Amino acid sequence: MLHIFNIVPSHRVHKLIDRLILGRSYGRVHRYMDSLSFLGPWHRFLPPHDPFSLLIHAENPQEIFSGLMHISTDILSSELRKRMRMYGKRR
Numbered sequence: 811m812l813h814i815f816n817i818v819p820s821h822r823v824h825k826l827i828d829r830l831i832l833g834r835s836y837g838r839v840h841r842y843m844d845s846l847s848f849l850g851p852w853h854r855f856l857p858p859h860d861p862f863s864l865l866i867h868a869e870n871p872q873e874i875f876s877g878l879m880h881i882s883t884d885i886l887s888s889e890l891r892k893r894m895r896m897y898g899k900r901r
Contacts, residue, residue: 819887828876836876842867845881854884
């Protein structure tokens with residue numbers, strides 16, 4: 811089960827990952843996907859933060875891949891935060 815904590819990677823992080831893997835950043839994709847980010851981590855459960863909306867919005871395959879990495883990065887950051895909290899409680 812995916813646990814959501816109040817951790818949302820910044821666009822700077824998403825664009826850095828784009829540059830490292832795709833050779834350039836796709837800020838338009840990240841602005842679109844996080845257009846409801848004022849809702850906090852819950853924006854991840856609503857369009858446009860889903861693969862289906864991404865397929866409609868993307869203009870090329872690189873933007874699709876950038877968006878999928880965006881979603882993966884958000885999930886990974888939440889899971890890492892959860893595990894860090896669990897580890898800290900065991901000490």
